[in-house]
Amino acid sequence: MTTIAVEALTKRYGTVTAVDDLTFKLAPGRITGFLGPNGAGKSTTMRLLLGLARPTSGRATINGRPYAELRDPLRHVGALLDPNVFHPGRSGRTALRIAARPARIPGQRVEEVLSLTGLASAAHRRAGGYSQGMRQRLALAAALLGDPETLILDEPANGLDPEGVHWLRGLLRRLAAEGRTIFVSSHLLAELAQTVDDVVIINQGRLVAAGPMADLLEGTGACSLEAFFLGATSADARPAHPSPAQARSLS
Amino acid sequence: MRSLVSAELLKLRSTRTAWIPLAAALIIGVIAVIATTATAGQGGNPPLSPAALPDLLRASGGQIVDGAVLLAWIVLSAGEFRHRTSVTTFLGQPRRLRAVSAKLAAAALTGLAVGLLAEALSAATSAAALSAHHVPLAWDQPGALGAVVAVPLLAALFGALGAGLGLLLRNTAAAVGLALMWAFVVEGIVPALIHQPGISRWLPEAAANAVLHGASPAALSAGVALLVLAGYAAVVAGAGAALTARREIATAPG
Numbered sequence: 001m002t003t004i005a006v007e008a009l010t011k012r013y014g015t016v017t018a019v020d021d022l023t024f025k026l027a028p029g030r031i032t033g034f035l036g037p038n039g040a041g042k043s044t045t046m047r048l049l050l051g052l053a054r055p056t057s058g059r060a061t062i063n064g065r066p067y068a069e070l071r072d073p074l075r076h077v078g079a080l081l082d083p084n085v086f087h088p089g090r091s092g093r094t095a096l097r098i099a100a101r102p103a104r105i106p107g108q109r110v111e112e113v114l115s116l117t118g119l120a121s122a123a124h125r126r127a128g129g130y131s132q133g134m135r136q137r138l139a140l141a142a143a144l145l146g147d148p149e150t151l152i153l154d155e156p157a158n159g160l161d162p163e164g165v166h167w168l169r170g171l172l173r174r175l176a177a178e179g180r181t182i183f184v185s186s187h188l189l190a191e192l193a194q195t196v197d198d199v200v201i202i203n204q205g206r207l208v209a210a211g212p213m214a215d216l217l218e219g220t221g222a223c224s225l226e227a228f229f230l231g232a233t234s235a236d237a238r239p240a241h242p243s244p245a246q247a248r249s250l251s
Numbered sequence: 252m253r254s255l256v257s258a259e260l261l262k263l264r265s266t267r268t269a270w271i272p273l274a275a276a277l278i279i280g281v282i283a284v285i286a287t288t289a290t291a292g293q294g295g296n297p298p299l300s301p302a303a304l305p306d307l308l309r310a311s312g313g314q315i316v317d318g319a320v321l322l323a324w325i326v327l328s329a330g331e332f333r334h335r336t337s338v339t340t341f342l343g344q345p346r347r348l349r350a351v352s353a354k355l356a357a358a359a360l361t362g363l364a365v366g367l368l369a370e371a372l373s374a375a376t377s378a379a380a381l382s383a384h385h386v387p388l389a390w391d392q393p394g395a396l397g398a399v400v401a402v403p404l405l406a407a408l409f410g411a412l413g414a415g416l417g418l419l420l421r422n423t424a425a426a427v428g429l430a431l432m433w434a435f436v437v438e439g440i441v442p443a444l445i446h447q448p449g450i451s452r453w454l455p456e457a458a459a460n461a462v463l464h465g466a467s468p469a470a471l472s473a474g475v476a477l478l479v480l481a482g483y484a485a486v487v488a489g490a491g492a493a494l495t496a497r498r499e500i501a502t503a504p505g
Binding site: 043047050051052053054067068070073074079081082084085086087088089090091094095097098099101102103104142154 | 254255257258261262265266267268330334335336338339341342343344345346350499500502
C-alpha cells in the first residue's frame with residue numbers, strides 16, 4: 001500500500017521553479033531519506049504534501065488523498081517542518097494541548113509524547129526558553145500526538161546533541177518497524193546512512209535518484225551515501241528528468 | 252467546530268498579551284463607575300439619581316471593552332503568523348476556512364463573555380455605589396437594558412473585527428497601528444477631507460457610539476448602526492478569511 005505519492009509535482013514562484021515535475025512513491029514500514037542541496041526544493045515538496053503550499057501542477061497525496069482532504073489528518077500524518085512553530089510565552093504542555101484539541105486527542109496522549117521525547121520535566125516551562133534541541137523534541141512530540149502511520153520530518157536532527165541524534169535514530173527505526181512510513185530530510189548524510197532504507201535525491205527541484213539505498217550504492221559503485229549524493233548532485237551531473245512511468249517507485 | 256473553537260479559546264487563555272488587556276478593561280470599567288459616582292454633584296457633574304444608572308452601565312463597557320477585545324484578537328490572530336503557530340493550526344485543520352471560522356467565532360464569543368462580565372461588574376458596582384449614596388436603584392430606567400445588551404454585542408463585533416484585521420494584515424504592529432489610526436485620525440478627518448460631514452455617522456466608531464448611546468439627530472438609529480458595524484466586521488473578517496485560505500503558510504527556510 002502506498003502512503004505517500006508525488007505525481008508530476010511542480011511548484012513555481014514567479015520565474016523560479018522550486019519543484020519541477022517530481023514523481024516518486026513511498027511505501028509503509030520504510031524510512032526514506034529525502035536529500036538534496038540547499039534550495040533543491042525539499043522543504044517546498046514537504047509543504048506541498050502537507051497542504052501548506054499549493055502546487056502549480058501535479059499532485060501530492062497521502063493514502064490516496066491530498067492532505068487537506070484527510071479526515072482527522074493528525075491521526076494519519078505527523079509533520080515536523082520547523083521547530084520554531086510554538087508561541088514563546090506558552091509552556092510546552094500547553095502548546096501540545098492546543099495542537100491536540102482539533103483532533104480531540106486526550107490529555108493523556110500529550111503526557112505520553114512529552115515522556116517519549118524526554119520533555120516531561122520541562123513541560124511546564126515556556127517554549128521561548130527552550131534550547132534548539134528541546135524545541136526540536138517539542139516539534140517531534142507534536143508530530144507524534146495522533147500516533148500517525150506516516151511521519152514527514154524536515155531536518156529532525158537539527159539542534160540535537162549526539163545523544164539526541166542517537167535517540168532519534170532509534171525512535172525512527174522503531175516507528176518504521178511498526179509499519180509506519182517515515183519520510184525524513186537531512187543534510188547529515190553519515191547519520192542518515194545509518195537510519196534510512198531508501199533515498200529520494202533531488203536537485204534544482206528535479207528527481208535525480210530514487211530507490212533502496214543499498215541498490216543505488218551497489219549500482220554506481222559509490223563507497224558511501226555521501227559519495228553517491230555528491231556524484232548525483234554535482235555541477236557536472238545533469239539532473240535526470242524521468243517521466244512518471246520512468247520514475248522509480250519505492251513501493 | 253467545537254474542538255476548534257475550544258483550541259482558539261485555549262490560545263487566548265495561554266497568551267498573556269491577549270488576556271491582560273481584557274482583565275485591565277474590566278478593572279478600568281469598575282474604576283470608571285466608582286469615579287463617576289464619587290464625583291457626582293461636584294465640579295459641575297450632575298448629582299446621582301436613579302436616572303444615572305444607564306450611564307454607569309455604559310461607563311464600564313463601551314470603548315474600553317471594545318478596544319481591549321479588538322486588541323486581544325489582533326494579537327492572537329496576527330500573532331499566529333509572527334510566531335508561525337499558523338503551521339500547527341493549519342496542519343491540525345487544513346480546511347482553512349473552518350479553522351478561520353473557529354477563530355472568528357471564538358473572537359465573537361470572547362467579546363460576548365467579556366461584555367457580559369463587564370456589565371455584571373458594573374451593575375454590581377453601580378448598585379453598591381447608588382445604595383451607599385442612598386439613591387434608589389431602578390433597573391427599569393430607559394436605556395439601562397439597552398446598555399446591558401449593547402455592550403456585549405458591540406464587543407462581539409469588535410472581537411471579529413480584530414481577528415479579521417489580524418488575518419488580513421498578519422502583522423501585529425501594523426494591525427494595531429491601523430486600528431489606532433482609524434479610531435483617532437481617519438474617522439475625524441475623512442468626512443472633512445471629502446467634504447461630506449454626513450458620512451461620519453456611517454463610520455465604525457460613530458456607529459458603535461450610536462449603538463451604545465442611542466439615537467441622536469446626528470447619529471444612526473441603534474438598530475441601523477448595529478447592522479452597519481456588523482457589515483464592517485463581516486467585510487474585514489471575510490477578507491481576512493479569504494486571504495488566509497489562498498495564501499501559502501511559511502515555515503523557516505530549509
